[in-house]
Amino acid sequence: MSLGHRKLFQTPHHRCYHLCRCRRPGTIASPRARFCDRKGQKVQTTGPIRGAFTHMGLILFIFGVTTGSVNGWNTARCLAPLIISFFLISAFFLWEARLPEDMATIPPNLWNYTNFAVLVLCGTTIPFNWWGCVQLLFSWIWQDVYGWTPIQVALRFLPLGVLGFPVIAIANVMQQKLPLKWVIFAGQVIGIVGTVLLPFADSPQHYWRFAFPGFVLGTTGMTIIFATVNIAVFAVTPPEKAGVVGSIIIL
Numbered sequence: 001m002s003l004g005h006r007k008l009f010q011t012p013h014h015r016c017y018h019l020c021r022c023r024r025p026g027t028i029a030s031p032r033a034r035f036c037d038r039k040g041q042k043v044q045t046t047g048p049i050r051g052a053f054t055h056m057g058l059i060l061f062i063f064g065v066t067t068g069s070v071n072g073w074n075t076a077r078c079l080a081p082l083i084i085s086f087f088l089i090s091a092f093f094l095w096e097a098r099l100p101e102d103m104a105t106i107p108p109n110l111w112n113y114t115n116f117a118v119l120v121l122c123g124t125t126i127p128f129n130w131w132g133c134v135q136l137l138f139s140w141i142w143q144d145v146y147g148w149t150p151i152q153v154a155l156r157f158l159p160l161g162v163l164g165f166p167v168i169a170i171a172n173v174m175q176q177k178l179p180l181k182w183v184i185f186a187g188q189v190i191g192i193v194g195t196v197l198l199p200f201a202d203s204p205q206h207y208w209r210f211a212f213p214g215f216v217l218g219t220t221g222m223t224i225i226f227a228t229v230n231i232a233v234f235a236v237t238p239p240e241k242a243g244v245v246g247s248i249i250i251l
Contacts, residue, residue, distance in 0.1 A: 050092055050095055050096065050105060051105065053088045053089070053091055053092040053095075054088070054089060054092050056085075056088055057084075057085040057086075057088035057089040057092065058085070058089075059085075060081035060082070060084050060085035060088070061081065061082060061085035061086075061089075063081045064078050064079070064080075064081035064082035064085065065082070067081070068082075093106075093108075096108060105244075106244065106248065107241075107244065110237070110241060110244065110245070110248075113236050113237050114236055115232070115236050116233060116236050116237060116245075119229050119232050119233045119236070120233060120248060120249070123184065123225060123226075123228075123229035123232070123233075124226065124229055124230075124249055126188075126191075126222070126225060127222035127223070127225055127226040130191065130195070130218060130222050131160060131219070131222065134160070134198070134215070134218065135157060135160070138153075138156075138157075138198075138201075138211070139153050139157075142156070146204050148204075156207060156211070156212075157215075159212065159215040159216050159219060160215055160219045161219075163216060163219050163220060163223070164219070164223050167219070167220050167223040167224060167227075168223060168227050170224070171183065171187075171223065171224045171227040171228060172227070174186065174224070174228075175227075175228060175231060180228055180231065180232045180235065181232075183224060183228045184224075184225055184228050184229065184232070186221075186224065187220075187221040187222070187223075187224030187225035187228065188221060188225060189221070190217055190218075190220050190221030190224065191217070191218050191220075191221025191222050191225065192221070193217050193221075194213070194214045194215070194216065194217030194218030194219070194220070194221060195214065195218055196214075197210045197211075197213055197214035197217070198210065198211065198214040198215075198218070201214065229249075230249060233245055233249060234246075
């Protein structure tokens with residue numbers, strides 16, 4: 001094997017794979033190849049441990065945040081889970097950074113692709129945060145302050161869900177006619193206009209004047225953003241990363 005050919009295999013995993021595959025049948029693998037095989041198997045067996053770090057970290061983080069709003073943010077019941085979750089999640093990413101790219105659950109170089117971090121951290125979180133805040137705040141006001149029944153509240157939230165199907169079709173047409181960044185920008189503008197109307201829905205009589213159009217415009221913008229971001233993240237990453245990218249978007 002020439003020196004130029006060897007340089008193609010930079011990671012330990014690739015070197016191991018090449019050494020094991022290139023030896024002639026019937027020959028005994030070299031000590032280096034056997035060591036690499038054991039090392040690769042060892043890294044693969046640590047996958048569940050690394051996954052447990054993230055799961056435990058997220059569970060503790062959610063527990064700490066929900067407990068803080070009830071028992072107080074300065075209590076040990078709130079601070080301890082938050083601190084432990086920070087170290088667990090940090091340990092996961094530090095561990096991932098030291099692994100070969102093809103063995104890491106979330107390859108660190110994935111965040112180096114152009115606009116990938118922006119699309120994941122901003123594009124996918126904005127819609128869910130908007131829907132969560134709107135439903136949480138208005139359901140609390142309408143039931144506890146206005147005295148509406150859960151059925152009445154659910155009926156008034158219908159625009160948030162019903163409009164999703166036709167808006168996705170509209171977003172598909174926009175994606176074919178315009179660059180994806182302008183489609184996302186249009187969704188943000190529409191969402192902002194709808195959000196501006198919501199604070200004025202401060203009485204039961206203002207539902208149809210402010211809350212309903214705010215829901216229509218807001219959920220239209222958020223749906224356009226979400227549908228377009230799910231396409232844009234695959235456009236900025238190579239096809240072989242599609243599985244990892246899809247799992248990150250789902251999370």
